[in-house]
Amino acid sequence: xxxxxxxxxxxITVTGKKxxxxxxxxxxxxxxxxxxxxxGLGLRQIYYSMNVxxxxxxxxxxxxxxxxxxxxxxxxxxxxxxxxxTSLYFCASSPGTRTPYExxxxxxxxxxxx
Amino acid sequence: xxxxxxxxxxxxxxxxxxxxxxxxxSDSASNYFPxxxxxxxxxxxxxxxxRSNVGEKKDxxxxxxxxxxxxxxxxxxxxxxxxxxxxxxxxxxxxxxSSYKLIFGSGTRLLVRP
Numbered sequence: 001x002x003x004x005x006x007x008x009x010x011x012i013t014v015t016g017k018k019x020x021x022x023x024x025x026x027x028x029x030x031x032x033x034x035x036x037x038x039x040g041l042g043l044r045q046i047y048y049s050m051n052v053x054x055x056x057x058x059x060x061x062x063x064x065x066x067x068x069x070x071x072x073x074x075x076x077x078x079x080x081x082x083x084x085x086t087s088l089y090f091c092a093s094s095p096g097t098r099t100p101y102e103x104x105x106x107x108x109x110x111x112x113x114x
Numbered sequence: 115x116x117x118x119x120x121x122x123x124x125x126x127x128x129x130x131x132x133x134x135x136x137x138x139x140s141d142s143a144s145n146y147f148p149x150x151x152x153x154x155x156x157x158x159x160x161x162x163x164x165r166s167n168v169g170e171k172k173d174x175x176x177x178x179x180x181x182x183x184x185x186x187x188x189x190x191x192x193x194x195x196x197x198x199x200x201x202x203x204x205x206x207x208x209x210x211x212s213s214y215k216l217i218f219g220s221g222t223r224l225l226v227r228p
Contacts, residue, residue, distance in 0.1 A: 004157070031214055042120075042203060042218035043158070058215060059115075090157050094214060102148070103216060105157030 002027045004106035006091050012112045013081055021076045021109050023091030031094040032074040033058070033103065034066065036087040043090065049074055081113040116141040118206050120219025128227050133194050135222045137204035138186040144206040147187045148216070149178060152201045161202075162189070194226045 004025045013019055025032065033048040035058075045058030049068040063085055065077040074093075078085060088110050092103040117140040127133050139147075145166035150158035164171045164178045164187065171178050175194075180187040191198055201223050205216040 033214075040123075040220055042118075042220045043216070044218070045215050048214070092157075102160060102163070103214075105150075105159070107155075107157050 002104075004091055004093050004104055006089075006106040006109050008109060009107065010110050012114065014114055015082055016080050019078050019081060019111075021078075021089060021091075021111070023074045023076065023106060024072050025074075025091075025093040025104070026072065027093060027095070027104070028071065029093035029095050029104075030071070031103075032068065033092045033094075034064070034074070034076050035090045035092065036060065037090060037108075038087050046076070046089075078111075081111075083113050085111065086113050087111060116144060116206055116208070116217040118204060118217050118219045120204050120222060122222060123220065124223045124225070126225045126227060127194055129194060129196060131194055133191045133198070133224055133226075135189045135202055135204070135224070136186060137188070137206075137219050138184075139206040139217075140185070141206070141208065142182075142185065143208050144217075146207040147178070147180060148205050148207075149176075149189050150203045150205065150218075152203065152221075154200075158203060191224075194224075196226050196228050199224055199226045 007022045034046040035043040037043045044060050047066040049055045091106040094103045120137045148163035151161045152158045175192045177190040201221045203221050204219040
């Protein structure tokens with residue numbers, strides 16, 4: 001089944017404790033992206049990757065890091081989480097140059113930072 | 115930068131009635147407008163999209179219209195069913211934006227009453 005998977009689905013952590021949220025897609029998509037969803041704000045892009053080893057900042061990159069060492073994986077790293085990063089996070093992928101705008105979303109990761 | 119406004123924030127309709135959700139965008143260079151449906155506990159799912167060279171697109175009970183002059187686009191759901199209850203997001207993107215970034219509206223919570 002073609003899908004985007006994220007782990008963990010739920011995470012409660014404390015301020016300053018490094019964490020990684022994994023994202024993997026099995027559709028051989030070139031483009032991957034991370035969004036955060038907050039009430040009343042819709043989804044906002046954090047980082048994106050056009051291909052392996054190519055990443056760039058989205059609208060709200062502060063406090064986040066990403067890496068793209070393999071085509072299928074695009075982990076989101078919070079080096080020192082803070083309470084304002086409490087949010088619902090979504091990973092998305094897209095075929096890329098052929099149909100660049102049809103993005104497929106994962107199930108989400110709900111993060112709480114205390 | 116691009117800004118997308120979405121109205122209403124909540125919408126309650128009787129089963130069988132029609133539902134209309136409206137979005138306006140600010141960047142006249144935007145040329146791709148997808149609509150996503152998000153069910154509880156799941157990631158957004160693309161339900162229909164339209165590009166700026168088309169004024170209207172239909173897919174069974176769902177239709178989207180685009181008015182480039184006024185910079186607004188709308189989602190129309192006819193013969194609503196309880197399973198249409200969800201949060202709907204509009205988004206906008208530009209062809210020349212290499213980030214393939216989607217700018218999302220703030221969402222509309224649709225409730226279809228049986």
